[in-house]
Amino acid sequence: MNSLAKHNIRKPRMFRWGSLGVVMGLLLMMAPHPGQGENFVIYFPKTHSIIPVKTYGSVQYLPVIQLLNLFGNVGSMKSRKKSLEVWFNSTQIRLRQDDRTIRLNNAKLKLDEPVRTIEGEWMVPAGFLTSVLPTLINQVVQYQRGEDRILVGNVRPNSFVLHLSHVQHGVELSVQFTEQINLRTAAQNGKWVLYLGNHPVQPVESIFEFNNPYVSQVRFDDHDGQPKLIISPSAPGLDFYPKLGEGGKSITAQIIKPEVAQAATAPQQAAPAAPVPAPSQPAPEQATAAPAPAPVPLLPAVVLDAGHGGSDLGAQGRNGLLEKNLTLQIVAQVQRALQATGKYRVVLTRTSDVNVNFDQRAVVANVARPIAFFSFHAGDLGQTTPRVMVYSYRPSSPLSMASGPDPKPLFVNWDKVQLRYIDQSHRLAESLQQDLEERTRVAPTPPMELPVRVLQSIAAPAVAVEVGSLTPSIDAGPLTNSNFQQEIATAVVQAVASLQGGQP
Amino acid sequence: MPRRTLVLAIAVAVTLVAGIIYLMTLRRHMAPSDANSRSEQTARTKLNEAALQPSGGQEQTITLYFPSYGDGKLLTEARLMKLSSDNIKAIRQILLALIEGSHQGHGNALSPSTTIRAVFLTPDGTAIVDLSQEALTDFQPGIESESLAIYSIVDSICANIPQVKEVRFLVQGQEVQTLDGHIDLTGSFAPEPSLIAQTH
Numbered sequence: 085m086n087s088l089a090k091h092n093i094r095k096p097r098m099f100r101w102g103s104l105g106v107v108m109g110l111l112l113m114m115a116p117h118p119g120q121g122e123n124f125v126i127y128f129p130k131t132h133s134i135i136p137v138k139t140y141g142s143v144q145y146l147p148v149i150q151l152l153n154l155f156g157n158v159g160s161m162k163s164r165k166k167s168l169e170v171w172f173n174s175t176q177i178r179l180r181q182d183d184r185t186i187r188l189n190n191a192k193l194k195l196d197e198p199v200r201t202i203e204g205e206w207m208v209p210a211g212f213l214t215s216v217l218p219t220l221i222n223q224v225v226q227y228q229r230g231e232d233r234i235l236v237g238n239v240r241p242n243s244f245v246l247h248l249s250h251v252q253h254g255v256e257l258s259v260q261f262t263e264q265i266n267l268r269t270a271a272q273n274g275k276w277v278l279y280l281g282n283h284p285v286q287p288v289e290s291i292f293e294f295n296n297p298y299v300s301q302v303r304f305d306d307h308d309g310q311p312k313l314i315i316s317p318s319a320p321g322l323d324f325y326p327k328l329g330e331g332g333k334s335i336t337a338q339i340i341k342p343e344v345a346q347a348a349t350a351p352q353q354a355a356p357a358a359p360v361p362a363p364s365q366p367a368p369e370q371a372t373a374a375p376a377p378a379p380v381p382l383l384p385a386v387v388l389d390a391g392h393g394g395s396d397l398g399a400q401g402r403n404g405l406l407e408k409n410l411t412l413q414i415v416a417q418v419q420r421a422l423q424a425t426g427k428y429r430v431v432l433t434r435t436s437d438v439n440v441n442f443d444q445r446a447v448v449a450n451v452a453r454p455i456a457f458f459s460f461h462a463g464d465l466g467q468t469t470p471r472v473m474v475y476s477y478r479p480s481s482p483l484s485m486a487s488g489p490d491p492k493p494l495f496v497n498w499d500k501v502q503l504r505y506i507d508q509s510h511r512l513a514e515s516l517q518q519d520l521e522e523r524t525r526v527a528p529t530p531p532m533e534l535p536v537r538v539l540q541s542i543a544a545p546a547v548a549v550e551v552g553s554l555t556p557s558i559d560a561g562p563l564t565n566s567n568f569q570q571e572i573a574t575a576v577v578q579a580v581a582s583l584q585g586g587q588p
Numbered sequence: 589m590p591r592r593t594l595v596l597a598i599a600v601a602v603t604l605v606a607g608i609i610y611l612m613t614l615r616r617h618m619a620p621s622d623a624n625s626r627s628e629q630t631a632r633t634k635l636n637e638a639a640l641q642p643s644g645g646q647e648q649t650i651t652l653y654f655p656s657y658g659d660g661k662l663l664t665e666a667r668l669m670k671l672s673s674d675n676i677k678a679i680r681q682i683l684l685a686l687i688e689g690s691h692q693g694h695g696n697a698l699s700p701s702t703t704i705r706a707v708f709l710t711p712d713g714t715a716i717v718d719l720s721q722e723a724l725t726d727f728q729p730g731i732e733s734e735s736l737a738i739y740s741i742v743d744s745i746c747a748n749i750p751q752v753k754e755v756r757f758l759v760q761g762q763e764v765q766t767l768d769g770h771i772d773l774t775g776s777f778a779p780e781p782s783l784i785a786q787t788h
Contacts, residue, residue: 391769392769396769398729398769399729399730400729407729442765461730461731461770462730463728463729463730463731463732463734464657464728464730464732464733465730465732466656466657466659473660473731475731479775480771480772480775480776480777481754481775481776481777481778482778529659529660532660532732532735534731534735534771535771535772535775535777536731536770536771536772537765537766537770537771537772538770540772548731548770550730550731550732552730552732553657554729554730555728555729
């Protein structure tokens with residue numbers, strides 16, 4: 085009885101302490117606190133660096149002094165309790181804690197989130213990379229929220245096309261890159277790793293899942309500053325025979341069952357002399373290790389393709405306007421409009437005056453797994469200007485349609501992938517044309533379905549938008565009018581929103 | 589001068605004069621054929637013109653389709669022609685009529701300087717049309733103009749020669765990805781009647 089009585093007295097006290105603990109815990113969880121460390125990789129034309137990132141609330145922050153050190157000379161610093169003054173090259177930068185304004189000499193620049201000091205370190209939100217850094221270093225900085233890579237200056241990221249095909253007793257994985265790579269292979273934690281040198285590979289979210297007994301996943305990763313492909317075998321004990329192709333722009337790797345590998349490699353002179361060792365199973369402690377912090381979720385991607393570029397000038401206008409430059413202008417407007425919604429991540433197939441072939445455009449688009457793809461062009465659309473025509477894809481022959489994509493392919497035929505999206509693409513084209521016509525009366529003609537080459541290899545709802553007329557006989561002025569371009573941008577935002585069944 | 593030397597000198601002189609006269613005659617004979625072969629294009633044009641000559645058949649109404657830039661349509665133009673009973677010659681006649689251009693002021697699918705290098709017809713009804721480089725260089729730029737030019741050819745051939753089901757294009761004997769960066773030219777093209785403007 086006594087012991088029972090004791091328990092009866094103690095229990096409520098324990099409950100009170102427990103409740104207090106739970107409440108304190110909840111309060112701590114609700115308060116913004118610095119998250120686990122992550123890295124951003126900063127790519128320059130010939131090198132790259134890593135910078136640590138801390139997450140405060142849902143915002144990613146970078147250490148400002150460490151960041152500036154990567155780009156120039158950080159001179160004298162005055163750090164007070166609530167403010168920081170730094171001389172960077174010949175610019176005085178002034179920051180205040182919890183303030184969204186940054187002063188560069190006498191100019192004020194706005195940030196999307198306030199400056200913080202986290203664990204005694206002055207930190208700026210990731211938005212600093214696009215709103216302040218380009219002014220400070222006078223270079224182009226490409227960064228999009230949700231991504232963990234920053235491209236500074238004239239960096240042309242490598243892209244790749246990946247194919248998987250059956251070979252005897254296994255599969256052959258072939259990866260074709262747009263730029264030369266320096267390949268190094270390793271086996272780590274039950275996976276094969278192909279290190280791809282220092283050059284950035286775009287974009288980051290390249291995960292390919294397979295359903296076969298040999299390879300289950302191929303994933304691109306550069307979180308540690310080392311671009312690499314991580315290949316996960318479907319079962320332990322398989323043999324892996326990687327080989328760098330001619331010109332250093334391709335890799336072929338055979339993944340073969342070991343009991344037949346000997347026989348299989350004998351006639352295959354192309355295979356390397358020795359396979360990369362079969363990856364060992366992951367160490368047991370990895371299975372019980374604490375999970376990594378959840379990454380900031382990527383926003384849905386919209387790919388914008390500026391037609392032509394480099395030596396491919398496209399159409400030419402009377403006043404010297406070139407299609408390749410006009411399409412870049414329009415893409416920039418559409419990019420701003422999409423990013424202003426805060427709902428989409430924009431991926432561009434080109435950002436400068438460079439030659440990009442159809443496959444490279446498709447690679448950039450497809451690895452981003454976009455919700456929509458828009459290709460912009462200009463051409464002869466008759467005497468009335470400005471005009472807009474919208475196109476979706478249809479093969480040139482019904483036979484191509486009949487022999488469409490295999491419903492259960494190991495890998496979809498690159499040239500037929502748009503066949504899967506024909507209906508969605510047509511609806512997207514209709515939505516865009518109708519919206520433009522209702523608001524501006526510049527797109528009276530219903531969308532046309534044509535075998536447009538750039539749309540053919542896109543694995544997403546895809547349309548081509550042509551503005552006109554851009555010909556030597558007609559004044560191209562109306563096409564460069566910012567109101568006209570803004571109308572196109574608004575219509576694209578509306579069309580993407582319609583595709584998702586919502587408002588922009 | 590010994591008599592023997594004199595005879596030899598006269599013989600050499602006569603041979604020399606005869607040789608010069610022969611060479612001059614040869615030059616006169618060669619000049620016209622040299623002028624004829626001055627340009628490959630002239631020769632091809634002559635060949636094309638020969639193909640357009642009526643081949644003894646009856647005149648019939650053929651339908652040609654020309655692009656109408658700005659509204660994405662093909663405009664119909666009827667013509668009286670003696671279309672050859674040989675399908676390959678007939679395809680060539682249609683192409684030459686398109687190169688010649690519209691009599692009603694419609695847009696042109698092909699530049700007037702385009703020549704037809706070759707035409708083939710496979711047993712399954714695919715016409716293979718090999719055009720000269722001018723089809724690429726003298727081209728109206730744009731998705732609409734490129735597609736209308738292609739379907740102007742495809743629809744015109746298929747409408748007048750029922751044996752032709754599809755048309756495939758080569759430029760200078762080679763397969764090309766596109767004419768001017770827009771429409772995929774690597775496959776065969778079936779006719780697209782929906783592009784033809786309805787006449788009222």
